[in-house]
Amino acid sequence: MTSLQPALSMTQPQPNVIAPQRAEFLPFALPDIGEEEIDEVVRTLRSGWITTGPRTKEFEQRFAEYVGASHAIAVSSCTAALHIGLAAAGVGPGDEVITSPLTFCSTANVVVHLGARPIFADICDDFNIDPAQIKQRITERTKAIIPVHHSGQPCRMDEIHELAWRYGLKVIEDAAHAAGATYRGRKVGVLSDVTAFSFYAIKNMTTAEGGMITTEDDELADVMRLLSLHGISKDAWKRYAASGSWYYEVLYPGYKCNMTDIQASLGIHQLARLEGFIKTRRRYARLYDEAFAEMPEIRTPRVNSDVGHAWHLYVIQLDLERLTIDRAGFIEALRAENIGTSVHFIPVHLHPFYRQRFGCKLGDYPNAERIYAGIVSLPLYPKMSEDDVLDVVAAVRRVVSLYRREG
Numbered sequence: 001m002t003s004l005q006p007a008l009s010m011t012q013p014q015p016n017v018i019a020p021q022r023a024e025f026l027p028f029a030l031p032d033i034g035e036e037e038i039d040e041v042v043r044t045l046r047s048g049w050i051t052t053g054p055r056t057k058e059f060e061q062r063f064a065e066y067v068g069a070s071h072a073i074a075v076s077s078c079t080a081a082l083h084i085g086l087a088a089a090g091v092g093p094g095d096e097v098i099t100s101p102l103t104f105c106s107t108a109n110v111v112v113h114l115g116a117r118p119i120f121a122d123i124c125d126d127f128n129i130d131p132a133q134i135k136q137r138i139t140e141r142t143k144a145i146i147p148v149h150h151s152g153q154p155c156r157m158d159e160i161h162e163l164a165w166r167y168g169l170k171v172i173e174d175a176a177h178a179a180g181a182t183y184r185g186r187k188v189g190v191l192s193d194v195t196a197f198s199f200y201a202i203k204n205m206t207t208a209e210g211g212m213i214t215t216e217d218d219e220l221a222d223v224m225r226l227l228s229l230h231g232i233s234k235d236a237w238k239r240y241a242a243s244g245s246w247y248y249e250v251l252y253p254g255y256k257c258n259m260t261d262i263q264a265s266l267g268i269h270q271l272a273r274l275e276g277f278i279k280t281r282r283r284y285a286r287l288y289d290e291a292f293a294e295m296p297e298i299r300t301p302r303v304n305s306d307v308g309h310a311w312h313l314y315v316i317q318l319d320l321e322r323l324t325i326d327r328a329g330f331i332e333a334l335r336a337e338n339i340g341t342s343v344h345f346i347p348v349h350l351h352p353f354y355r356q357r358f359g360c361k362l363g364d365y366p367n368a369e370r371i372y373a374g375i376v377s378l379p380l381y382p383k384m385s386e387d388d389v390l391d392v393v394a395a396v397r398r399v400v401s402l403y404r405r406e407g
């Protein structure tokens with residue numbers, strides 16, 4: 001079994017001769033929690049109703065209104081949202097589900113949880129799944145497609161929906177990065193059968209942990225709501241309210257992934273701030289774009305013309321042929337400059353489980369693997385100041401000039 005750990009021996013940068021320009025470490029990401037969020041959480045704690053209840057209802061209604069969806073169901077994570085969406089779509093043993101290899105492991109893990117097989121389809125230069133690759137992998141066992149909107153840029157949904165329509169497949173979007181994104185003028189959340197959002201601590205908006213499912217389909221909505229709380233018949237959460245009843249019926253062996261009112265208290269106020277957050281993210285992304293435009297060692301993210309990008313991530317691609325260090329070395333050198341970074345993502349098919357269980361191997365998805373080798377996610381969040389952004393730019397410039405391959 002090949003280890004995922006990069007070989008560091010040849011790639012370690014030399015210690016910098018000069019001290020870092022930035023005195024304090026800039027974390028890769030931080031949440032932005034305001035006083036309104038904190039006050040609301042405290043009010044909820046004092047109210048006596050701390051789990052699923054009136055605030056969760058309110059958050060669901062506001063989120064549905066924001067994206068323009070008929071139904072929004074708050075859950076404990078995007079992972080749970082994907083799991084429930086796939087289960088409601090009827091995915092089970094023997095089925096195949098097509099998704100991107102350049103995603104977080106949970107996109108594929110939930111397919112495995114349902115006894116189905118994840119089938120990866122290679123990506124394009126914009127880091128998103130290639131519809132032509134999806135088409136090549138459709139079989140009679142294919143049940144669903146999970147497009148992942150990498151970095152907050154929507155996938156080519158028209159082409160994906162065309163395939164889904166032609167072959168009778170469900171589309172469950174992994175919109176973990178894409179709260180607030182638009183595709184051809186419409187908000188992500190109304191485009192497909194099911195859309196799954198993440199409110200993890202460092203996503204575009206947060207409830208610490210949490211997720212949301214949206215759908216236009218009344219029947220799917222009913223099933224997903226049941227599945228999110230033990231499969232218990234309607235409004236089970238009201239059991240302990242004055243209007244509630246002790247009686248309930250289990251209609252499916254459901255899961256336990258409801259959202260709490262404590263989380264929803266954060267979510268209501270984070271949602272109100274989301275457009276502002278994205279505006280700041282977009283402004284910082286432009287600063288990066290401009291700063292790196294003239295550097296041949298760095299390729300800035302490709303943005304398609306028909307999308308409203310949510311700018312969850314700013315991912316640069318290193319031209320490794322022009323540098324004397326590899327990506328691991330570049331990250332270490334930025335750390336020495338007090339800049340935190342990350343990598344999104346280690347291609348799922350290269351993880352030991354996926355190699356062992358499904359026989360995935362290096363070489364299966366050449367675009368994803370080539371892109372993976374050079375990507376670095378730079379800090380991009382509203383809690384950063386413009387000076388922080390300029391510090392990142394200066395640090396990247398310094399690292400590139402230290403490790404530029406001459407001639």
Ligand SMILES: *Cc1c(COP(=O)(O)O)cnc(C)c1O
Nearest residue numbers: 077078079104106176198199200
């Ligand atoms: C964060 C993330 C998830 C998982 O979200 P959780 O809310 O933590 O379950 C799924 N897919 C992608 C692409 C992600 O980045």
